[in-house]
Amino acid sequence: MGPDELEDTEQPLSARPTKARRADGDLVQSLNRAIAILEILSEGGCRLKDVSARANLPPSTTHRLLTTLEQKRLVRFDREENLWDIGSNCFAIGAGFLRRKHFMSIAVPRIECLALQTGATVSLGVLESGSILLVKQAKRLQTTPAVPPGSSLPVHATAMGKVLLASSSDLRPSASFGFGNLARLTDRTICDPSVLAKELHTVRAGGIAIDDEESMMGRRCIAAPIHNELGDCVAAVSVTDTSSQLTDEAVRNLSAQVAAAAAEITRSSGGYLRRKNSF
Structure with a gap:
């Protein structure tokens, strides 16, 4: 199969199976939510409930996103103050x-x-x-x-x-x-x-x-x-x-x-x- 044939096999997003489109949509939604959380924390440290309220997200969803961002050092958790804040990798x-x-x-x-x-x-x-x-x-x-x-x-x-x-x-x-x-x-x-x-x-x-x-x-x-x-x-x-x-x-x-x-x-x-x- 040559390069032209490979190009012909690619499908636009609208032509992909429903499950694939849904997965792509979920990924974009999670990314948008994570960016919103980073923007909130860029203004100063916040408790989980405050991040959740400002992002208009359930606490469980907010915590899941925060822990994922923490793994990438994009946010950090101060256990003494019980605050989430921007991580060193953002800098x-x-x-x-x-x-x-x-x-x-x-x-x-x-x-x-x-x-x-x-x-x-x-x-x-x-x-x-x-x-x-x-x-x-x-x-x-x-x-x-x-x-x-x-x-x-x-x-x-x-x-x-x-x-x-x-x-x-x-x-x-x-x-x-x-x-x-x-x-x-x-x-x-x-x-x-x-x-x-x-x-x-x-x-x-x-x-x-x-x-x-x-x-x-x-x-x-x-x-x-x-x-x-x-x-x-x-x-x-x-x-x-x-x-x-x-x-x-x-x-x-x-x-x-x-x-x-x-x-x-x-x-x-x-x-x-x-x-x-x-x-």
């Missing part, structure tokens, strides 16, 4: 926009320009599987302490991590923000969830996050958020240098440059900030 999937040629063609020249202006290492990062993934980097001085693109960094101890954590609608310190233990990397790492929560409120209010030798001694970092076309914070841009170069005065001066670079990438790629200090 990984959403981070795919960073691989678009259009976005990278906008972001790369801007971070290279910022590296040239500051003489420091400028990085672009996203949240993926509970860590910060460095997707691009521009480096001008070999003495600048940095880690290479493709590396994963802890969220709680990095400026980019704090920026992305601060974008969460829920800044309560329960369950260490869903990322397990807050490991101590240096004497300055914030390991107390309550202290970190307070820090994240400051980051959200100011629009800038600082890593003050919290991930590596002798290194400081400034980061600002990048927003997508929905107004969500989906990435961060950072400037990293030695502590001797990034003095308190330098941090104050460079913070505006980092924020401006992030805002320019946001605008040029079609994104926007929903409202001031909302991330």
